[in-house]
Amino acid sequence: MSDKGTSNLFSGFCAVVRRDLLLSWKRPGDMLNPLFFFLMVCTLFPLAGGPTAEQLQLSGPGVMWVGALLATLLSLNSLFVSDYEDGSLDQLILSQQPLPLLALGKSAAHWLTNGVPLVLISPLISVMFQMPVQTITIMMVTLIFGTISLSLLGAIGSALTIGAHRAGSLLSLLILPLAMPILIFGARTASLSMTNDPTAAGIYFLGAYCMFALSLAPFATAAALRICNE
């Protein structure tokens, strides 16, 4: 393997992404369940809180963001579990490829199978919440940055809770406080666009947060994987 130079640095990354995409294609339930969960949470709020247009518009961005956050957490639970159980995580760690890049591949695949569907379905829910057109666009933009950040952040938590008791509830406890800036800026920015207020600052923040997570989170995930896969 040593004769393969740096040109193959991303071959491991690509292999992990391809494998995870194939796995979720074979088991579409893993991908669809969080999506249905997102849809249902967003349906619950109008039913519980009242269906008037003002109420929907007021609560819409917040509800959608909470729904997206919870749906992402739901799907993050199983990010490393099957790899841990069938031993392929050992192979990832032992391989010559740099582990942070492989961890980045896991996050990328998670975003493609969970984040992208959320973003794509968000206009439908935005319409159900009677949002104006510009808000629908802003909602999608914030969700794109937000779900990328969540996939990266969540991978750290998911790696840290491998083999721990009650990993599901523990993961939410670890990730939710860290994800709060994303939630605040995501929902606030979408709310601001409703009244035609400037939204650039919020989007810049989410973009910066996303880049920050992109550059640091894979290293933390790799460290967590090495520690917890023992």
Added chain:
Amino acid sequence: MWTWFHKLASPPHFFRISEKMVPWFGISGLLIIAWGTWHGLFVAPPDYQQGDAFRIIYVHVPSAYLSMAAYMTMALAAGIGLIWRIKLSHAVAAAAAPIGAWFTFLALATGMIWGRPMWGTWWEWGDPRLTSELLMLFLYFGYMALRAAISDVKKADNASGVLALVGAVNIPIIHYSVEWWSSLHQGATILREDGPAMPPEMLTPLLFNIAGFTLLFGALLLIRVRTGVIYREHRKMWVKNLIQRGEL
């Protein structure tokens, strides 16, 4: 200097040294807090706007500062433990978390009590520092929950260490949130470019209480680390010797 550092990192040596340090930290801390609180509550003049209600800062500000300082201690100790694989350092990180959580709770509680007469509400969501302090509490909870969920001490040390470092990213967000969002909370009062915006007879007791709380934190931390060290090393010879000699 380095040999001294290495010696301190050895659990038996630390256990001997810290035994003498605890009373120094504890007693001096309590004395300073007593002086600061006395002067804060009875000697300092009432505020021209807030009257006597401002006096809660003599508990609130040191607690809020220590909630962050304890997190920094925790993250720093966890980082040192992860990099140089010093077990004692992990014990410090583990011991700092519950104390930090308590100071965070204290800062939140005193902030709420002050907010009721001053802002007319127990809780103001629009204030970023209040919200970040609550998130700080959640970060402590997450750290402690992760430790509790992993039974192997070494694995728990390393895993929670990574979490502490990731969470340390939150500290600057807390600090600068005052400037980021429009805020109800008072801006920085002590550390300003044009000097403190507070008369010295109000400021001195506050500084004393901050110093006293820090010393008390040191004493509590040392006590907890000592317990943690004994727990981690309970199979080692030196602990058995201590017990046999009746010194434990």
